[in-house]
Amino acid sequence: MEIEAATVSKGRPREFCVDAALAAALRVFWSKGYEGASMADLTEAMGITKPSLYAAFGNKEALFNKALDLYEREKTDYMRAALDAPTARGVAERLMYGALDMYSCPENPNGCLGVISSVACGAEAECIREAVVARSATAKQAMLERFTRAKDEGDFPDDVDPAGLAAFLTAMNQGMAVQAGAGATRAELERLVETGLKLWPGR
Amino acid sequence: MEIEAATVSKGRPREFCVDAALAAALRVFWSKGYEGASMADLTEAMGITKPSLYAAFGNKEALFNKALDLYEREKTDYMRAALDAPTARGVAERLMYGALDMYSCPENPNGCLGVISSVACGAEAECIREAVVARSATAKQAMLERFTRAKDEGDFPDDVDPAGLAAFLTAMNQGMAVQAGAGATRAELERLVETGLKLWPGR
DNA sequence: CAATTTATATACCACCCGTTATGGAAATCG
DNA sequence: CGATTTCCATAACGGGTGGTATATAAATTG
Numbered sequence: 244m245e246i247e248a249a250t251v252s253k254g255r256p257r258e259f260c261v262d263a264a265l266a267a268a269l270r271v272f273w274s275k276g277y278e279g280a281s282m283a284d285l286t287e288a289m290g291i292t293k294p295s296l297y298a299a300f301g302n303k304e305a306l307f308n309k310a311l312d313l314y315e316r317e318k319t320d321y322m323r324a325a326l327d328a329p330t331a332r333g334v335a336e337r338l339m340y341g342a343l344d345m346y347s348c349p350e351n352p353n354g355c356l357g358v359i360s361s362v363a364c365g366a367e368a369e370c371i372r373e374a375v376v377a378r379s380a381t382a383k384q385a386m387l388e389r390f391t392r393a394k395d396e397g398d399f400p401d402d403v404d405p406a407g408l409a410a411f412l413t414a415m416n417q418g419m420a421v422q423a424g425a426g427a428t429r430a431e432l433e434r435l436v437e438t439g440l441k442l443w444p445g446r
Numbered sequence: 447m448e449i450e451a452a453t454v455s456k457g458r459p460r461e462f463c464v465d466a467a468l469a470a471a472l473r474v475f476w477s478k479g480y481e482g483a484s485m486a487d488l489t490e491a492m493g494i495t496k497p498s499l500y501a502a503f504g505n506k507e508a509l510f511n512k513a514l515d516l517y518e519r520e521k522t523d524y525m526r527a528a529l530d531a532p533t534a535r536g537v538a539e540r541l542m543y544g545a546l547d548m549y550s551c552p553e554n555p556n557g558c559l560g561v562i563s564s565v566a567c568g569a570e571a572e573c574i575r576e577a578v579v580a581r582s583a584t585a586k587q588a589m590l591e592r593f594t595r596a597k598d599e600g601d602f603p604d605d606v607d608p609a610g611l612a613a614f615l616t617a618m619n620q621g622m623a624v625q626a627g628a629g630a631t632r633a634e635l636e637r638l639v640e641t642g643l644k645l646w647p648g649r
Numbered sequence: 650c651a652a653t654t655t656a657t658a659t660a661c662c663a664c665c666c667g668t669t670a671t672g673g674a675a676a677t678c679g
Numbered sequence: 680c681g682a683t684t685t686c687c688a689t690a691a692c693g694g695g696t697g698g699t700a701t702a703t704a705a706a707t708t709g
Binding site for chain 1: 479481482557561562564565566575579582605606607609610611613614616617618619620621622623624625627628629634637638640641642644645646647
Binding site for chain 2: 696698699705
């Protein structure tokens with residue numbers, strides 16, 4: 244039983260770059276959501292034909308999961324960097340401005356793949372939603388742990404709840420994603436972030 | 447040229463209640479989104495056949511817009527009541543707890559029809575998104591006017607921006623909708639609301 | 650009771666969906 | 680070179696989509 248894929252290919256090598264194709268697929272899912280992205284959309288953007296796609300990625304769901312991996316890999320990076328900030332306020336700043344940069348970057352599709360996929364999800368694609376929600380939960384959990392530590396360190400008053408702050412930041416992030424998807428400008432999102440930080444406890 | 451529909455029907459009267467059918471359609475759109483709701487889903491929930499639906503409502507898009515009217519009519523009520531609160535903090539309280547009640551009512555589908563429809567919207571249904579976004583904009587505008595008045599009345603410090611507060615409340619509402627759609631419990635949403643109110647300026 | 654007008658029910662349309670079978674081209678290994 | 684293995688392109692599959700034509704049933708008007 245072969246576990247590893249063959250390191251030396253015997254037949255004709257594939258003519259496209261898997262990583263580039265996956266990046267293209269991510270953009271399509273990011274723009275249209277899981278169900279909104281048709282195989283025709285995907286193959287056209289990826290520059291390959293359907294049989295090639297199925298041979299390389301399995302099926303639509305597997306392709307989405309790999310695209311989601313790619314998306315989260317980058318996003319996780321910026322979140323981890325944010326959680327490494329020395330103070331809770333620093334964490335909030337980096338998280339919100341990071342989200343702002345992501346959502347207002349003109350090269351990115353509008354909105355957040357996670358929000359799009361968890362909201363726009365017909366019953367048939369329940370497993371997609373579950374996968375996305377699970378990842379979102381781990382992100383929230385990481386925030387919670389960071390803020391419990393921050394509370395111990397006296398970063399904010401005792402009457403505010405670390406779990407509440409984590410939920411708050413999550414909601415702000417989701418709200419930004421929705422407004423960005425609806426066409427909000429960077430200036431509008433900036434004002435939202437600044438207001439959120441003005442309300443943030445402490446300092 | 448007849449402008450008004452005939453007030454006295456001549457032929458066989460329809461056997462179903464239009465309002466009840468529309469309410470059923472609203473629940474389907476609310477649960478599955480515009481594109482996720484198929485005509486089969488709709489007719490089954492409404493208890494009528496496709497020709498009856500098309501005769502009574504026109505087509506899928508017209509049906510959605512009427513369902514959206516119905517949805518907004520109720521939601522607008524609670525928002526207007528919220529904006530009538532004497533203080534800005536009262537407005538925020540009523541808006542957030544109103545949203546909480548709406549999103550955690552077990553009889554309602556999860557999430558917010560507006561968020562679902564604006565986020566989960568393939569290119570073909572662009573007009574749907576535009577309709578939803580336009581309504582959301584008017585709601586935000588009403589908040590903005592209320593908070594500019596509140597600022598003149600000294601409800602919160604001068605260094606906070608009324609437009610920022612409106613965007614903030616909108617984002618909180620959207621975040622609650624996303625988290626509710628993802629299966630958050632009422633307790634979790636309550637904690638989010640309480641944190642939001644704890645951060646609210648003044649008092 | 651006719652005649653008319655409308656609602657309903659069945660069936661159907663062309664199209665798009667995700668997925669796969671088929672046939673031929675191309676590159677590697679012996 | 681020959682054999683083999685894999686990739687690519689075309690086309691088709693069954694099923695679901697929004698929307699509709701046709702025919703029958705039912706109620707109102709005269």
